[in-house]
Structures are given as structure tokens and as C-alpha cells.
Amino acid sequence: MRPRHRVAGVAALALLPLSLLGCGIGGDDADDGPAVGRAPAEEAATKSRERVQAYLDAMTAKDVTAGRSQLCAPMHEAFDAAATGPNGDFADHFEVPKAAITDVRSGPRGQEVSASVTVSVGARDVARPLLFTVTRSGADWCISGEAPGGHTPEPSVTP
Numbered sequence: 001m002r003p004r005h006r007v008a009g010v011a012a013l014a015l016l017p018l019s020l021l022g023c024g025i026g027g028d029d030a031d032d033g034p035a036v037g038r039a040p041a042e043e044a045a046t047k048s049r050e051r052v053q054a055y056l057d058a059m060t061a062k063d064v065t066a067g068r069s070q071l072c073a074p075m076h077e078a079f080d081a082a083a084t085g086p087n088g089d090f091a092d093h094f095e096v097p098k099a100a101i102t103d104v105r106s107g108p109r110g111q112e113v114s115a116s117v118t119v120s121v122g123a124r125d126v127a128r129p130l131l132f133t134v135t136r137s138g139a140d141w142c143i144s145g146e147a148p149g150g151h152t153p154e155p156s157v158t159p
Contacts, residue, residue, distance in 0.1 A: 045104045047141040048111035048134035055132070055143060056099035056115060064090050072135065072142035089146075095120045102129075103151045110135035114150030 051070050058067035067090060068079055083090045098118035105112055113132040118125055133145035 041106065044106070044111050044136075044141075048113050048132075049101055049104050051134050051141050051143055052101055052113040052115060052132045056096075056101070056117070059089050059117070060096045060099055062090055062092075070143050072137050072144045075144065093121065097125070098127075105151060107133065109133050110144060112151065116150070 055067055055070040058064070058070065064083055067083065068076060071079055082088045085091060086093070096117060097120050099115060101113060101115050103112075103114040111134040113134055115130045115132065116127055117130055118127045129148065129150035131145075131147050131150040132143050133147075134141055135144045137144075
């Protein structure tokens with residue numbers, strides 16, 4: 001490893017804990033509960049799961065406003081243009097009878113939350129995997145990306 005890359009890697013690792021600090025700093029959300037005692041990685045996974053679950057619940061309820069509120073501001077314009085379109089998550093011609101989070105893990109751009117979403121069109125049901133990226137935006141968390149696919153849940157490790 002070249003010295004410049006090593007210094008950049010060390011700097012990135014040194015800043016990582018700061019980027020993963022919990023949302024309890026600077027905010028007073030009554031429903032969040034105290035973040036005291038939780039590790040930054042655990043906090044990130046919890047907040048990411050909550051954001052994606054709220055988005056999935058909004059898809060199921062066809063609540064476009066609630067779905068939009070889970071997204072980071074840079075995604076709002078694209079969401080507004082596509083959400084209720086023919087292939088949008090909130091399209092009128094299909095229902096979402098089932099949506100579940102299947103995996104949460106750290107990724108290169110933030111927390112990666114995999115979900116399985118069952119879409120019903122007429123009598124046909126199709127399950128499709130989605131991968132959400134969730135990042136910090138100021139003192140809050142938001143969905144910064146959505147793409148087809150996802151991760152297979154990691155096997156649980158027993159001591």
C-alpha cells in the first residue's frame with residue numbers, strides 16, 4: 001500500500017465513528033428513546049431498519065406523502081416524477097400485500113437494507129427483492145437509494 005493511500009485509509013477509519021453517531025445528538029425525538037449505551041453501528045442499523053420499514057408500510061398503504069418523507073431531499077424530485085407512474089412503487093394498478101426486511105448491513109455508501117416486496121397485479125403475485133441505501137443527513141437518517149436486488153441474510157453465528 002502506498003503511503004498516501006495508507007494515510008487516506010487511516011483518516012477514513014478515524015472519521016468513521018463520527019459519521020455513525022446516533023441521532024440522539026441535537027434532536028429530541030420522543031419516539032426514539034435514549035441512544036445512550038448503544039454502539040454507533042447498532043444505532044445505524046436500527047435507524048436504517050426503521051426508515052425502510054416506514055417506507056414499506058407507506059407502499060402497502062399507498063401513502064405517497066409518508067413514503068416521500070423517508071427519502072433524502074436529493075431523491076424527492078425523481079420520486080415525485082416516478083412514484084405513481086407505471087413502474088413506480090406507489091402505482092395504482094398494483095397492490096403490495098406483503099413487504100419485509102430481510103437483511104441490514106453496512107455498505108460502501110451507508111447502511112444497506114434488503115427487502116422482499118410482493119406485488120399483486122390482478123391475480124398474479126410477484127416477489128421482488130429491493131436494496132435500499134440509508135444514510136445520515138444532518139441529525140437524521142433517510143433513504144438515499146433504492147435499486148433492484150438485495151443481500152442474502154448473513155448466517156447467524158453462535159458462540
